[in-house]
Amino acid sequence: MSNHPLHRQSSASKPASSVAISGNEDREYAVSWPDYELLDAGDGKKLERWGEVITIRPEIQAQFKPGWSWLEWQDRAHWEFVELSSTQGSWKNLKPNSPEHWQIAYEQLQFGLKLTKFKHVGLFPEQQANWTFIAEHLQPGQKLLNLFAYTGAASLVARAKGAEVVHVDSVKQMLDWANDNQARSGLTDIKWVLEDALKFAKRELKRGNHYDGIIMDPPAWGLGAKGEKWKLENQLVDLLETARGLLNPGGFLILNTYSPTVALADLALAAEACFAKNQIELKQLWMQSKTGKALFYGNLLRVRAQICN
Template sequence: MPNYESKNHRGFHNDRRQHGAGNRSQSTRNYRSKPRRRETPQVQVEIGQRFPLTIKRMGINGEGIGYYKRMAVFIPGALTGEEVVAEVTSVATRYLRAKVHRIRQTSPHRVDPRDSYADQVGGFELEHLDYPEQLKFKKDVVAQSLERYQPAGYKHYDLRPTLGMDDPYGYRNKAQFQVRRNAAGQVEAGLYAERSHDLVDLPTCSVQMPVTMHVMRAVVAMLQDLDMPIYDEEQGSGIVKTLVVRAAAHTDDVQLVFITNSTKLPHKHELLTRIAAELPEVTSVMQNINPGKTSLVWGDETQHLAGAEAITEKLDGLAFKLSARAFLQLNPYQMEILYAEAKKALDLQPGETVVDAYSGIGTIGLSLASVAEEVRGMDVIPEAVADANENAAANGITNAHYELGTAEDLLPKWVMAGFHPDAIVVDPPRTGLDGTLIETILAVRPPKLVYISCNPSTLAKDLVELAHDYRVDYIQSVDMMPQTARCEAVVKLSRRQ
């Protein structure tokens, strides 16, 4: 759901926004208590120890799970049904982590990853699993999450097969790579290895749109040639921290953003001259300033360097302005499928009104404007609200309006003024719905509610409360991020009488 990003950078999964309709700190909520687990017997296991293991199933993060002397063993890269020799990498009280030392019996669904570094960074954890099985796995992730939290009636939910892609590669419209110098002094750009700050250089990336990698590698070469001051994380010195390249799938626009440690950008003129000459596809060049050591990629200040200040993407016949920090789904092809499923789930009838509680730049709300009597949305980021209203005007949409604020503040105010929405659509970040927003939805009680989730675990947790007042008609999973363990889902809910 579009919004403005400020995320960490451990891997491809961290592009989801941190904020939206409500306060992003999770409110304390009371969930159904779970039966106390039996005490796991103490097992003497040492790091480096090896033992044979049969993989019984796959966990929600795509890792294989087996059992050694009744202790769960989590093994990235192992598949259900495989027999492996596991090598312990860490020991906890109730579980072990391990790596595959050797595969003794291989799954028929194992394939060779296209990326040699698929086991080193986030974003490729299922690339060794054939795609039809990836789709089955993602439906199972939803089922596992429901089983864990057990919302009312969950055993009878209609879990529909995951909607996938004809070609599950080359779909990511944005590359957001850290930039560092290696020990030899060469400029590298890539992602951090799992559980570390060791940069893995990514000269290629099969899940990225080709133009994003072409621009990324060309700019890295320019930084090397111009001897640009590259950020040193340990010393806290240097200038260029991160490169962000975003391409619009349905226009020819490409935006390049330099995220820097200060407002300075040495050799700026030479750099921009080379970009204009060698990369004519780049239509927008920006600089975002994010000083000091921080887990957040983006800073608060963004400056215009060359070309346009924003790029334009098209969706369902509508044009959307995307500024540097505007969030957009990373898979533009599946995004159209996702929003079509949201439309179908809402099933708006003539005269019905809808609230988009995490409106961002307005993609979902504006896509509903042609069938709704009125669309209202809100966001806590002023730039997002301004973009949403501007996008409405640019597309000639007069029945959609966006305001600055949280849903828990604005919804009661609108109801008091006589506006009673027939439907609400929510598309929260990975942390799920804010507790206060759930209370507000249950107080307003619109007849229709659609929940677009990017995290089955927080979806299941939120359904514990929502399912008391709403019936879950079905859950339609959509594969927005092939080759990863991430799963998006559209949930159709109807108010109980």
């Protein structure tokens, strides 16, 4: 299934105040880096710096007062995304000659960014928390499976560590974008798979293949490579069971949920149906702005242990 921006409801989970279960209320904060910064958030929007380019984008979780005034936002920003519907919109140019295509770095990796009609620009910066986890836990020669893989940041982080990487997405344009990022970063040999993520994972299970790391960033809803309808809440347990079968002993699983119909408690129940409780780590994913505003980015599951039979 695709992680196409059209189908991914960025930060569209239930508000953080309603997503909590006893003993599992830990927050993990993604952090800014030299080429990316969450500058401010509030009034249903967020202000971000991507290299030298600053954007204003809608943000459903930013239902609080921003740190800076709207005039300050507009004075800083190059582009503002204006929603035309729940899934599409257009970019309003706020400064003449602002680029529509540009490049930023994350450590030694390079990413091509561009304005899209889905408000995204080609990178989900809150995933920095997971990129760090992958870099710390994956060893050279180990294997990573990246499902719903989008433009490939997690794949590039793993490949830069010397891992073998299989990158799966059902939208060819996303694979092309990811391959371009691989070339920009001076990397090679990521295996690109144009396929429905869950179907591919099940075939890998039948083939007896295993992985040392699996990352899944599934959309809340969407369409498969052949138009199949998808709702995350209907597929969650199947995804986790399949991932369990694919994991090598000692391997790790990372799963993010952005679906408004999958609360942290739902994620916990699905995880406990597939893994032992002591294997499971549940968190909320957050990022803090330069102005001190804390922004919620969805729920995060990590599994780090032997396969539970």
